[in-house]
Amino acid sequence: MSAKFFAAAIALVGLLAAPARADDVSAGVAPGPLMAAPAGRTSVTAVRVALAGRQIEVATALSVARGPVRLQLDLPRFGWLGEAETYPDRHFPELTIAVDGRPARTPPSFSAWKGGRDVTALVRAAGVDPFAVADTPPIVAPVKGKQPAFDALLAAGLVTRAPEGLLAGWEVQRHIAVPLSAGRHDVVVRYKARQALTLAQIPAPGDAAMWADFCLTPGSAAALLQHHRNGRTVAMDRYSIPVGVNGQAPLQISLRMKAPPAGALTLVCGANGRPAINAAGEHPVRAGRDHALHILYVSAIR
Structure with missing residues (x-):
């Protein structure tokens, strides 16, 4: 070694x-x-x-x-877990990978679901933070120029209106891939x-x-x-x-x-x-x- x-x-x-x-x-x-x-x-x-x-x-x-070969790391799948959750950020935002002493390039990648349905394309099209469900409350807002895509999130029940604001309601999983x-x-x-x-x-x-x-x-x-x-x-x-x-x-x-x-x-x-x-x-x-x-x-x- x-x-x-x-x-x-x-x-x-x-x-x-x-x-x-x-x-x-x-x-x-x-x-x-x-x-x-x-x-x-x-x-x-x-x-x-x-x-x-x-x-x-x-x-x-x-x-x-x-x-x-493709070295893959799939972080846990999770949704908003409530205000009392000890570890809400289950996408491990601080996690890093180095290969042979150099930081690996890990482009952002995620999958999103709602009730067992893959809604990754809808969340990606809206340009919102897919990991907003790690925040309390999980507030999201329309991205400039992408209001129609955000309206599609509302129509699909992926975003709901609440006194606190517009809340994300999907489950998400972060993916990391490194070529070797x-x-x-x-x-x-x-x-x-x-x-x-x-x-x-x-x-x-x-x-x-x-x-x-x-x-x-x-x-x-x-x-x-x-x-x-x-x-x-x-x-x-x-x-x-x-x-x-x-x-x-x-x-x-x-x-x-x-x-x-x-x-x-x-x-x-x-x-x-x-x-x-x-x-x-x-x-x-x-x-x-x-x-x-x-x-x-x-x-x-x-």
């Missing part, structure tokens, strides 16, 4: 962030997995993940046997974490499948957390970080982060199949069956 790729992979190093607020509860949201088409031409040789605060960097070394030629490439994806936020009374065995992501059983997890917090309520931040391409990733992944502050706890599944507690520096870890790396941050409620 090149020195440039190694440096990029560990550039983001720092502490795991504490929960935004003690009363936050969210299932969290993660970007989709990287996919390459045509299938069968791409193989992954190494993956390095760096976590610093809420900043995530996933560096993937891959080889393209025969080019060109034959050969070896280093692909680095950077974005802000939108981790799951939960509160738990200890002991709380929880779901066996969830704890398996950290190489724990519900019983061993309860014992660990009971010892850690002596029966108190804790806040748990659960990070789910997609890794690999087309569901393919090395058995061993490198994770770079610092140990948590005093009184907090981090958990990740080590490459040896055992839980790695408060792993610091660069540590070999493994992904879950869902082709994502899972990290748990536990802290006290203050």
Whole structure:
């Protein structure tokens, strides 16, 4: 692996962030997995993940046997989720991709739906911001010279009138595509974490499948957390970080982060199949069956 790729992979190093607020509860949201088409031409040789605060960097070394291939990232599909939503911007506007140390050109691309109907052409013709549904309220306005196209949005029920103004009512999905030629490439994806936020009374065995992501059983997890917090309520931040391409990733992944502050706890599944507690520096870890790396941050409620 090149020195440039190694440096990029560990550039983001720092502490795991504490929960935004003690009363936050969210299932969290993660970007989709990287996919390459045509299938069968791409193989992954190494993956390095760096976590610093809420900043995530996933560096993937891959080889393209025969080019060109199209590297695709589809962000979550979403509509307006309400005023109380913790993570309304599910199109990850800050997300960037670099290939071989250079920012990739990613022209804006999206799909839009209403009630299962593809309305992408209508939204595009009106020239409005397709991601207005990430705002509260999701206000849109006619674009100069495109009033007829905007009227078509109103007629189709994609925009409704409300006391606040004209509100967007579609679902949207952001698409990112990057062409790759034959050969070896280093692909680095950077974005802000939108981790799951939960509160738990200890002991709380929880779901066996969830704890398996950290190489724990519900019983061993309860014992660990009971010892850690002596029966108190804790806040748990659960990070789910997609890794690999087309569901393919090395058995061993490198994770770079610092140990948590005093009184907090981090958990990740080590490459040896055992839980790695408060792993610091660069540590070999493994992904879950869902082709994502899972990290748990536990802290006290203050």
